[in-house]
């Protein structure tokens with residue numbers, strides 16, 4: 001991109017070329033920052049014994065936020081346990097995310113009954129899943145089948161990691177969606193490892209997107225740490241599915257900067273150098289630089305957005321810590337029919 005003084009707007013900028021306003025681009029930046037800070041804070045809280053488990057999303061933000069912005073409000077979303085950025089982008093507040101993480105009675109996903117990461121907000125069409133890897137994939141295919149039977153033009157998107165592509169659920173889901181040409185986007189966040197197992201030890205093909213061929217659908221692999229590229233590609237395939245073009249497998253190449261979860265501490269499966277090299281792809285400074293070059297963000301504004309995110313997170317945490325835990329006498333609510 002051309003050398004441009006900060007504050008001077010350039011005609012050519014990727015977000016405008018994609019039809020996004022400057023305000024929307026700034027909102028994307030805000031979400032990236034808020035998601036990173038939330039993930040980091042949840043990991044700290046887990047180390048302090050305040051949350052049961054933290055599932056960091058550092059490095060996955062652009063993939064989740066860019067793709068979520070390509071969805072319509074009535075589209076159906078199946079996030080997975082690593083989806084803090086995605087659920088924030090879909091409209092959950094940081095307070096709700098923290099209430100869920102601290103297992104409070106008012107946590108929207110399960111009222112403190114489930115572990116963190118089983119996101120649910122039916123009004124946002126966010127459908128809960130389990131931590132059992134890949135089980136959300138056939139569920140999403142069921143939603144897409146329902147949309148097709150009802151004659152609705154809603155699209156379903158389902159998120160999962162590269163490890164999930166080695167599971168039977170993945171095969172069953174993509175096979176069925178391919179046969180019936182269902183409006184579903186399979187969104188793989190390939191962070192190269194299933195806990196400590198590298199992709200090359202889980203898969204005989206080089207790229208998760210290569211698997212699409214077996215199901216007669218397009219498979220597209222792209223830089224999932226580039227938020228605008230993720231948005232562009234997801235939008236293209238979502239609109240294709242909406243118009244009856246059938247499913248697609250999208251592979252966002254990402255990198256997980258932090259631990260697999262707070263429960264898996266051993267980092268002996270990858271070198272510090274590898275993590276450092278990948279850090280150069282960090283989606284947040286990359287997008288910040290891009291917005292500065294486009295003249296829509298200054299370093300001072302970026303710092304203010306970061307401070308506001310920290311304050312919002314502090315407030316959410318203070319609120320959630322003071323909020324009640326679920327009443328033990330209600331433990332079986334939603335499990336058995338109440339008389």
Ligand SMILES: Cc1ncc(C[n+]2csc(CCOP(=O)(O)OP(=O)(O)O)c2C)c(N)n1
Pocket residue numbers: 082131132133160161162163164165189191193194195260
């Ligand atoms: C069916 C099943 N097997 C094993 C596990 C243990 N487990 C939890 S997360 C995980 C790795 C999944 O990796 P991937 O799908 O690449 O997603 P990531 O966590 O890297 O985002 C495993 C093996 C599980 N939860 N469910």
